[in-house]
Amino acid sequence: MAGARTSSSSFDIKILESDNGRIRFEVSGINPAIANAIRRATYSEVYVMAIEYVDIVKNTSALYNELLAHRIGLIPLTFDPLRYTPREKCDCKGEGCMKCQVKLVLKKKGPCVVYARDLESTNPDVRPVYGGEIIVKLLDGQEIELEAVAILDKADRHARWQSAVVGYQYYPVIESEELDGNANASKLCPKGALEIKDGKAVVKDPYLCDLCGLCEERSNGKIKVVGDPSRIIFNIESVCGLTPAQIVLSAINGIRERLQEFENQFKAQLKK
Ligand SMILES: [Zn+2]
Secondary structure, three states, X not given: OOOOOOOOOOOEEEEEEEOOOEEEEEEEOOOHHHXXXXXXXXXXXOOEEEEEEEEEEEEOOOOOHHHHHHHHHOOOEOOOOOOOOOHHHOOOOOOOOXXXXXXXXXXXXXXXXXXXXXXXXXXXXXXEOOOOOEEEEEOOOOXXXXXXXXXXXXXXXOHHHOOEEEEEEEEEEEEEOOOOOOOOHHHHOOOOOEEEEOOEEEEOOHHHOOXXXXXXXXXXXXXXXXXXXXXXEEEEXXXXXXXXXXXXXXXXXXXXXXXXXXXXXXXXXXXX
8 A cells, every 4th residue: 555654663653733632643653453452442441530429418400310410420520640549459448438439519509500510529639620511400499419429440331431532544645647627626625635736636734634535536536545554643532531641641551551461371371
């Protein structure tokens, strides 16, 4: 494939954009197996803080207890990843302590709108990431009072512990025959990824191309777009209290720990 590298070549990583909510980066010298392992590890290896259960003391709102608890459970929470331990690895042996769980309290009386930011945390580093999510509207005289307990866990148990939405795509490689004289780049590619040079289509901005194939259709097959599986663009959006960079590093660390354990056990078995 044009521009493809062998899987033995070393990585070359370029950060395209990065902030607290999203990171985009391009990796050359990768292959789909590694890219997919990283994507899957953001679901199966990254510990995230979320509410595990809710004790409802009083609820005279229009929402059933189950619905109220479900809405509260899906609120993303900030947390310091170095401060907390997953409950199954904690010294308290799963009983629940300061190191492995955080209590949040919600007490409101109507008329008012109850927002995620109304949850009062017993540890200031654990609080709703955004705060503006509406939990319930209370009419005059309606009340809710509840205690919620947040713990670290992973998305393979429940979606409320999902760390990120991760997508990746292959880098576009374009091959073009001589186009008609009236060919128009913005009509061939409304996303603006193409331009025409010396009568042929070339990539103007590879990051705008999502390999949709519209240019192939509109040029009657004179343009061919293929993805290069050795050059992959990642797009990672955080949906938890970690930054996207922390999520990537935590996913890689999870893979490393699993492989280390695999190697240790495999070697031990060979010695038997
Ligand atoms: Zn504990």
